[in-house]
Amino acid sequence: MTLLDWLVAVPVIGALIVPMMALPREQAWLVRAFGIAMSIVELGIAVLLAVRFHIGAPGFQDTQDLRWMGALGVHWYLGADGISLVLVIMTAVLFVIAMAAIKGVTDVRAYVGWMLLLEAACMGSFVSLDLLLFFVFFELSLVPAYFLIADFGFLGSGRAAIKFFVYTFAGSALLLVGIIALVVIHDHQTGNLTFALPALEHTRLAASTSLLLFLAFTAAFAVKTPIFPFHTWSPDTYAKAPIPAVVIVAGVMAKLGSYGIVRFDLGLFPGTSRQLAWLMLTLAVAGILWGAIVAAGERHLGRLVGYSSLSHMGFIVLGIFAFSTEGLAGSVLQMVNHGIYTAAMFLLLGMIYDRSGTLDASRLGGLQRHAPVLAGAFTVVVMAQAGLPGLNGFVGEFLILVGTFVTHRWWAVVAVAGVVGSAAYLLWAYQRVFHRAPSEDRVVHDLQWREVALIAPLLAIIVFLGVYPRPVLSAIDPATSAIVARANRAPLPVASSTPTAVVSTLTPGVRP
Incomplete structure (x- = not known):
């Protein structure tokens, strides 16, 4: 077994063990400790993968290709390039933090079990090179996320969980249709029934077919990211989900969508992606501005951060569809940055809620006087989100704006308003x-050692990547450069003047 196999297997093994830990209520902390231990093991595997990773080497590393459902052409096909690597490490870090943040729940076994299954699904999504395998992991991530939100969230979380599940499931259905159609077309052309990404990247598609498949794939990823106007599930979900779960939903699961766009939209439909860049840039800028406008009028801090996340994810999409090396590198870096500072923000909101019993900004005030350490941590995270130089939010946004300005100048100018x-x-x-001045007279205490231990690693990463982002940029450079170069070389699809444009893609050897 390779490290990538273990990356998926370890949390699954942990999730299978958790239900067997029938412990009395006073020993429930052992289940949580077990979950933390399994997440630390997962982080260790991710770090070992990074140590063995050859920086600068092209292509995928540590690959594993085993026949799974051979008759259907489905393989257990895993591999990691620099983009996968940095997202895997980010995911491992956030799951350790989220697992350690679990407290005050009655059914700890269910909570930890669902979290471990969610970790396996997220890790599998980032390292799958078989499209059906990716879809399985991508779709399986919905199940534990749904139960975490519905069973352990705040008042009204059941409705938010249903909305989250229905929206993302509908998008995933389109993704499955698109995958099947692409595989059938490739099989007709080559006689090779396969779901392997490297093979499917060479499928010849008519303009209309490529357009439809691009839209099917993008719809699924747009909902998950989320991209405006497919974002309406996110504010309620972020406001109602329990803090450890929302750390993962916003910090990790949102990246499944943006990662899917980079890996599959740009990989499978490079010409169509360039042709429709204007549409995606429009949606990205609309999300940047709309998220900022609505967040400015939002009193509930959880929903405010939800709209803020929409705005910041818009920058990531902007950089992806700039089709420049700086833009794509900035977007991947910003995926990591967004995951870190968004997770930190939700942890801090949870700490504020524990002290005040509310996240309504109109009922809060004066916390600086009673909780200076909490205020200081909040200041660092706010400044990172605002893009202050020296913190991690600045470098990614700067690269995105520079890369977009090179290829789509006016979109970059408008996006600055979002900053x-x-x-x-x-x-x-x-x-x-x-x-x-506080609207209610209350005395709150400052952060305790456990809370400092939770937030300190994220603050350290925020500062480190703001001062020295080179490790991430060096790791992703070969992959991002190759993706941009291939996309810019790909010819733009040209619609055929005959009605056989789509049919021709089903005929071996016929180029539309």
């Missing part, structure tokens, strides 16, 4: 929570 808006609403929220 200004982000700083405005984040500072507004900070002032209301920590410096405004």
Whole structure:
């Protein structure tokens, strides 16, 4: 077994062991400790993968290709390039933090079991090179996420969980249809029934077929990311989900969508992706501006961060469809950055809720006086989200704007308004929570050692990547450069003047 096999297997093994840990209530902490231990093992595997990774080497490394459902052409096909590597490490870090943040739940076994299954699904999605295998992991991530939100969330979480599941499941259905259609077309052309990404990248597609498949794939990824206007599930979900779960939903699961766009949209439909860049750039900028505008008027801090996340994910999509090396590198770096500072923000919101019993900004105020350490941590995270130089949010956004300015100047100019808006609403929220005179007379205590231990690693990463992002950029450079070069070389699809444009893709040896 390769390291990637263990990356998927370890949390699954842990999830199978957890239900057998029938312990009395006073020993339930052992289940949580077991979950933390399994997540630390997973982090160790991710670190070992990074140590063995050859920086600068092209292609996928540590690959594993085993026949799974041979008659259907489905393989257990795993591999990692620099993009996969940095997202795997980010995922492993956030799951350790999220697992350690679990507290005050009655059914710890169910909570930890679902979290471990979710970790396996996320890891599998980032390293799958077989499209059906990717779909299985991509879809399986919905199940534990649904139960975590519905069973352990705040009041009204059941409705939010249903909305989350229905939206993402509908998008996934389109993805499955698109995968099957692409595989059938490839089989007709080559006689090779396969779901392997490297093989399917060479499938010849008519313009209309490529357009339909691109839209099917993109719809699924747009919902998961989320991209405007497919975002309506996210504010309620982020506001109602339990804190450890929302750390993963916002910090990791959202990256499954943006990763899918980079890996599959740009990999399978490079010409169509360039042809429809104007559409995706429009949606990205709309999300940046809409998220900033709505966040500015939002009083509930959880929903505010949800709309803020929509705005920041818009920057990631902007960089992807700039089709420049700087833009794509900035987007992948920003996936990591967004995962880290969004997770930190939700952890801090959980700490504020524990002290005040509310996340309504109008009912908060004056926390700086009673909790200076909490205020300091919140300041660092807010400034990272606002893109302050020296913190991790700046480098990614800077590369995205530079890369977009090179290829789509006016889109970059408009997107700058989102940067200004982000700083405005984040500072507004900070002032209301920590410096405004409190509307209710309450005394809160500062962070305890356990809470400091949870948030300190994320703050350290925020500062480290803000000062020295080179490790991430060096790891992803071969992959991002190759993806952009291939996309820019690909011819733009040209519609055929005959009605055989789509049919021709089903005929071996016929080029549309």
